[in-house]
Amino acid sequence: MLITSYNPTELGDTLIAILRPDSADQKIETHATVTRISDAANDQTLGYNFFDVSKTLGQLDANGQVHLTQAQVDQLNDLLKANDFEPELVLDTDPKFVVGYVESAEAHPKSDHLQVTKTQVGLDKPLQIVSGSPNMQADILVVVAKVGAMMPDGLIIWPGELRGVESDGMIVSGRELHLPNAPQRPGALILPENYQPVGAAFDFDRAQTLFTA
Missing domain, CATH: 2.40.50.140 (Nucleic acid-binding proteins)
Incomplete structure (x- = not known):
């Protein structure tokens, strides 16, 4: 699952990527401009925050949910890998x-x-x-x-x-x-x-x- 949103008015140049539902106990780890949120019980990734994301993806013309391309997902995975995170984002093209x-x-x-x-x-x-x-x-x-x-x-x-x-x-x-x-x-x-x-x-x-x- 990959759900992404971008709200520059409220959150600035930050892309929110959600992989799983929230858990009661969470762990937060930040490397440079990437923050990983995980389930403290099993270490499964719940989501990522990508700060200054326009430096990676260019300007995003969006205010709300963002439907990324495969190339953009690849760019984010490269960013994760460069910051010692698992490049685990998978594009989800199934209509919701x-x-x-x-x-x-x-x-x-x-x-x-x-x-x-x-x-x-x-x-x-x-x-x-x-x-x-x-x-x-x-x-x-x-x-x-x-x-x-x-x-x-x-x-x-x-x-x-x-x-x-x-x-x-x-x-x-x-x-x-x-x-x-x-x-x-x-x-x-x-x-x-x-x-x-x-x-x-x-x-x-x-x-x-x-x-x-």
Whole structure:
């Protein structure tokens, strides 16, 4: 997993690279302009902070999530190696926001408002996703934020549990996707029939006109 973000207004010329979810106990190690954050229990890398990153990648025209090229990942790995860190960054090109088809939606055994869905996203088997959307039901097309997605507000989707039931992803609303004129209330974004093939990367440009003012 590799999720990168750049927010020069808040953090200056610093690229944040996230590989794994945060842990309770962390270890921080800095060599020159690179800081490694790791899990103190098992030494797995959680992420890196690359300071003065424009000296390595050039000027980044971004404010939020950055989608790096393979060449840029190679440059960062060279920087890690030069600073005695493992060159462990791997480019992740798998689309994280995809069209999903809800095969089934059943009541959560420990909740009166959550539903446990089986949602196809073009993989060998459907994802189990727990949803609190009041309009959730079977036989609809939706937008799924897969594990590793960064939402427009900066939230990262990791595998988790909701009241004891595993959930691998999130079925999202137009509001959560920051689509123009989306209703400002809870509810999954239900796509028109045959809007896009199941498993296809969600077309954010086309979606700008999904809601009318």
